[in-house]
Amino acid sequence: ETGVTQTPRHLVMGMTNKKSLKCEQHLGHNAMYWYKQSAKKPLELMFVYNFKEQTENNSVPSRFSPECPNSSHLFLHLHTLQPEDSALYLCASSQDHGQGSEQYFGPGTRLTVT
Amino acid sequence: EDQVTQSPEALRLQEGESSSLNCSYTVSGLRGLFWYRQDPGKGPEFLFTLYSAGEEKEKERLKATLTKKESFLHITAPKPEDSATYLCAVQARGSQGNLIFGKGTKLSVKP
Numbered sequence: 567e568t569g570v571t572q573t574p575r576h577l578v579m580g581m582t583n584k585k586s587l588k589c590e591q592h593l594g595h596n597a598m599y600w601y602k603q604s605a606k607k608p609l610e611l612m613f614v615y616n617f618k619e620q621t622e623n624n625s626v627p628s629r630f631s632p633e634c635p636n637s638s639h640l641f642l643h644l645h646t647l648q649p650e651d652s653a654l655y656l657c658a659s660s661q662d663h664g665q666g667s668e669q670y671f672g673p674g675t676r677l678t679v680t
Numbered sequence: 681e682d683q684v685t686q687s688p689e690a691l692r693l694q695e696g697e698s699s700s701l702n703c704s705y706t707v708s709g710l711r712g713l714f715w716y717r718q719d720p721g722k723g724p725e726f727l728f729t730l731y732s733a734g735e736e737k738e739k740e741r742l743k744a745t746l747t748k749k750e751s752f753l754h755i756t757a758p759k760p761e762d763s764a765t766y767l768c769a770v771q772a773r774g775s776q777g778n779l780i781f782g783k784g785t786k787l788s789v790k791p
Contacts, residue, residue, distance in 0.1 A: 621776065674723045
């Protein structure tokens with residue numbers, strides 16, 4: 567595997583379900599990110615982890631819970647989601663955070679909440 | 681407030697018809713400006729980073745330029761495979777270092 571991988575690629579869940587999104591980066595980076603991408607909107611930053619420490623929680627509802635067990639893996643735990651949470655969820659990584667280094671994105675998880 | 685505006689929202693070109701995409705930004709000190717390409721249903725693919733006004737970078741048919749207020753992505757003699765949404769993002773100095781993205785320009789190149 568190379569770059570940034572995400573699983574699953576597609577997920578359909580009911581509003582009462584609990585599911586998790588997984589991201590893994592094979593680039594040796596120290597920072598990882600979760601973004602939400604909805605139609606007609608810019609990418610919205612959700613969470614930032616730098617050296618496994620969460621440095622940003624961009625006013626994200628508590629029904630989204632991130633976890634970063636090490637600098638290569640990032641999870642997004644989902645529970646009691648709303649239909650408006652349906653979107654493409656993107657994971658990214660960069661060498662460091664805030665120092666001008668580019669972010670590399672995974673393919674995303676297309677989430678549909680029914 | 682830091683802001684990024686991309687124009688046009690959508691652009692249709694004939695194969696071989698050169699054009700430019702615009703990214704205007706307002707930030708309190710620019711640390712870096714980033715261009716990405718995104719194909720439908722996929723994650724953004726990194727293209728270029730520009731750090732200072734006057735800087736230019738090229739890759740195949742793409743050339744990115746930067747001034748103190750905007751960046752252009754010039755596409756020379758585009759091909760249908762250049763069709764995608766092009767995203768611009770900026771990182772401001774003194775902020776948490778988060779990227780601020782524009783809404784993107786959807787480019788369609790017809791044969």
